[in-house]
Amino acid sequence: MTTNDSYAVIRKELSSKNVALVAVSKLQSTKKIMDLYAFGQRDFGENYVQELVEKESLLPKDIHWHFIGHLQRNKVKYIAPFVHLIQSVDSEKLLKEIDKEAAKNNRVINCLLQVHIAEEETKFGFTEDELEKFFLNNEKIYKNIKLAGLMGMGSLSDDNEKVKTEFKRLSTLFKNYFEKDRTDNSFLSMGMSSDYKIAIEEGSNMVRIGSLIFGSRLQ
Ligand SMILES: *Cc1c(COP(=O)(O)O)cnc(C)c1O
Numbered sequence: 559m560t561t562n563d564s565y566a567v568i569r570k571e572l573s574s575k576n577v578a579l580v581a582v583s584k585l586q587s588t589k590k591i592m593d594l595y596a597f598g599q600r601d602f603g604e605n606y607v608q609e610l611v612e613k614e615s616l617l618p619k620d621i622h623w624h625f626i627g628h629l630q631r632n633k634v635k636y637i638a639p640f641v642h643l644i645q646s647v648d649s650e651k652l653l654k655e656i657d658k659e660a661a662k663n664n665r666v667i668n669c670l671l672q673v674h675i676a677e678e679e680t681k682f683g684f685t686e687d688e689l690e691k692f693f694l695n696n697e698k699i700y701k702n703i704k705l706a707g708l709m710g711m712g713s714l715s716d717d718n719e720k721v722k723t724e725f726k727r728l729s730t731l732f733k734n735y736f737e738k739d740r741t742d743n744s745f746l747s748m749g750m751s752s753d754y755k756i757a758i759e760e761g762s763n764m765v766r767i768g769s770l771i772f773g774s775r776l777q
Pocket residue numbers: 582584605626627711749750751752766767768769770
């Protein structure tokens with residue numbers, strides 16, 4: 559199938575379930591992004607600051623750029639003027655920095671807290687304990703941040719049961735912290751090319767799909 563065929567299939571599947579699609583365009587060309595743009599896709603996800611800044615400058619201004627990679631504090635300033643949703647907030651220090659840069663730009667920046675749910679040690683994110691502390695202590699003090707939900711990555715594993723268990727845990731945390739007493743929309747961003755169907759079964763309402771739509775990435 560071509561990029562556009564697989565995109566059409568996935569989009570139809572997701573929209574029937576009210577799940578938002580972020581097309582992960584890291585290491586993909588601006589031409590490929592524009593092909594999906596022509597089909598109406600507006601939400602794109604990027605992992606690298608320099609690449610995102612460059613693409614933003616070249617592409618239409620009504621694209622919603624999602625930052626989904628590990629974000630260093632000293633680079634927040636480059637994306638703060640335009641980023642739509644930072645999904646990979648993995649520490650309070652980073653949140654503080656985003657708040658500061660958002661204020662400088664007279665913006666409120668939407669953020670998701672990334673939660674560490676997979677077994678692999680290398681993955682970034684809040685632990686469940688850190689998340690609990692965060693909501694007990696600090697939630698209200700960031701004036702230029704809108705906390706809009708949680709993001710997580712499952713283990714890169716063929717063991718579907720394991721991935722399912724991880725997504726279930728994240729889904730429970732999301733219900734505890736976001737769905738209970740908030741009236742505005744919030745997002746549980748979980749699921750990628752290999753595991754998005756499991757994620758949706760477990761309650762995801764936003765998936766981040768790259769290679770399944772675009773094909774493999776140029777390295
Ligand atoms: C690259 C990436 C994705 C997309 O991965 P695919 O397997 O290509 O769908 C999703 N989320 C994050 C955080 C990523 O870094």
